[in-house]
Amino acid sequence: MATIESSSPDEVRPAPRAPAYPRARLRGMEFAGLLSIATGLALWEFFSRVVVANALFLAAPTQIFAAIYQLAIGGQLGPHIAISAAEFAIGYGIASLLGIMIGFVMASSELGKKILQPWIAGLYATPTIALAPLFILWLGIGIWSKVLVVVFLVLFPVTINTEAGLRTTSARLIEMLRSFGATPRQIFFKLSLPSATPFILAGLKLGIGRGLIGVVVAELFGSRAGLGRLISQSADGFNMPELFAGVVILAVAGIVMTAGFTWLERVLVPWTRD
Amino acid sequence: MAKLSLNGLSKRFGDLEVLREINVEIGSGGFISLVGPSGCGKTTLLRIVAGLEPATSGAVLLDGRTVDAPGRDRGFVFQSDNLLPWRTVFDNAIIGPEIAGRAGAAEKARIRDLLRLVGLKGFESYFPRQLSGGMRQRVNLARALAIDPDILLMDEPFSALDAQTREIMQTELMRIWEEGRKTVLFVTHQIDEAVFLSDRVLVLGRRPGRIGEAIDIALPRPRALAIKRAQKFVAYVDRIWRLIEDDVRASVIEEHA
Numbered sequence: 001m002a003t004i005e006s007s008s009p010d011e012v013r014p015a016p017r018a019p020a021y022p023r024a025r026l027r028g029m030e031f032a033g034l035l036s037i038a039t040g041l042a043l044w045e046f047f048s049r050v051v052v053a054n055a056l057f058l059a060a061p062t063q064i065f066a067a068i069y070q071l072a073i074g075g076q077l078g079p080h081i082a083i084s085a086a087e088f089a090i091g092y093g094i095a096s097l098l099g100i101m102i103g104f105v106m107a108s109s110e111l112g113k114k115i116l117q118p119w120i121a122g123l124y125a126t127p128t129i130a131l132a133p134l135f136i137l138w139l140g141i142g143i144w145s146k147v148l149v150v151v152f153l154v155l156f157p158v159t160i161n162t163e164a165g166l167r168t169t170s171a172r173l174i175e176m177l178r179s180f181g182a183t184p185r186q187i188f189f190k191l192s193l194p195s196a197t198p199f200i201l202a203g204l205k206l207g208i209g210r211g212l213i214g215v216v217v218a219e220l221f222g223s224r225a226g227l228g229r230l231i232s233q234s235a236d237g238f239n240m241p242e243l244f245a246g247v248v249i250l251a252v253a254g255i256v257m258t259a260g261f262t263w264l265e266r267v268l269v270p271w272t273r274d
Numbered sequence: 275m276a277k278l279s280l281n282g283l284s285k286r287f288g289d290l291e292v293l294r295e296i297n298v299e300i301g302s303g304g305f306i307s308l309v310g311p312s313g314c315g316k317t318t319l320l321r322i323v324a325g326l327e328p329a330t331s332g333a334v335l336l337d338g339r340t341v342d343a344p345g346r347d348r349g350f351v352f353q354s355d356n357l358l359p360w361r362t363v364f365d366n367a368i369i370g371p372e373i374a375g376r377a378g379a380a381e382k383a384r385i386r387d388l389l390r391l392v393g394l395k396g397f398e399s400y401f402p403r404q405l406s407g408g409m410r411q412r413v414n415l416a417r418a419l420a421i422d423p424d425i426l427l428m429d430e431p432f433s434a435l436d437a438q439t440r441e442i443m444q445t446e447l448m449r450i451w452e453e454g455r456k457t458v459l460f461v462t463h464q465i466d467e468a469v470f471l472s473d474r475v476l477v478l479g480r481r482p483g484r485i486g487e488a489i490d491i492a493l494p495r496p497r498a499l500a501i502k503r504a505q506k507f508v509a510y511v512d513r514i515w516r517l518i519e520d521d522v523r524a525s526v527i528e529e530h531a
Contacts, residue, residue: 172356175352177373178326178344179324179325179348180346180370180374180421181344181345181374182373190358194358194360270360271401271402271403
């Protein structure tokens, strides 16, 4: 009798898949990234100091960092950042919650989808940022007009991704849960929601860049404070280092938040990596 | 009384007649296979028994009760493993009791025993993507056994595995089955697999599917892989093959037309 022992499963593959590149090579590639940034900054510095040599047209990286430092110790930078951050955070938070909720409605109700779809698709394709002056007229020059702009820009990618994610729930997996007598509610929480999470995260990630653009552009149209305000003031005064200071801070914020989401994806949805 | 009876079961998908007047009685504790050419409706038949698909007419009776929806009395082992990629082996295996709202300490201990039984001891906290196809099918089987069903419905569970892994999984299934002797309805298009595993092989004819013949496999148990070379075994395979040969040819021609 050739009974197979239970402790000897066929071809065992215990270790997770090896990374596409060996670790040493990966470190080399990160180094290449840093080198690329350093070279770019050096070229920029050279170009602006030697070729252009006119602070009216282009500020050098060293001048920009000096400006950031000056603004920071002068106490102007803090309030600008705080205002812009508040506008972004409130708008982004509202848009995320609302977007996920609308996405749910669209995915779970055919009627809801019929009613909402044309608006979502239409408004997603519309450059709603052009409505910023109108929002300022409605809500005043304070933060709420900017919050509304951010909501408009972030809402649609989140909604569309949530809906798509929930809709692409595998029919095979739904059937598996049904075979165990799962209720629609259980199917939603045990299957649809986790399988839509990567899509929702991608939508939220897409919203970061759009939201930051929304904050700045809305502030350019009219505001008392904020990084957009700092940029427009600097432009009016031909203060290129300060203008770039605003841009650099926004860029860093965008990069940091996007990297944060990439990390979040690794933690929350590790199964999508391969 | 029969464990499972199919009474005049018919199925149509629009104009397409898939199953016609299927009448089967299956006793308790038997291992029954359903073989037939592709497109003969064997998977559809299994899905109707599982309650995943409504019959057009006729009834499925389990222990005398009519069943027409999925229930905890039937465990389904799927062709593709259908594991949830974000759940570990253990959390996948316990999903049945969890859905029923009874994933307590006793159930957890039972799942651990089951995973040991199917040869996955030590892999409880692995994720599906870290497992081979054969191991995923072991989870698939443990998940179905976890609800302690009256009958196990298996839909070509080894068809996606390579030939060697499939043979190992067949002996493993036999070993596991000998432990509990549950009633099993096993769908396959592999005749030797059906003969190796079964007490009885039901041959399903081509569309519309009807039960052509029921062949009792009088081979001693427990069965080792070597039995596949025995003359008696080969004779069974040959006999079943001759029963479905014309249908298989017809279905192959149809697929290539």
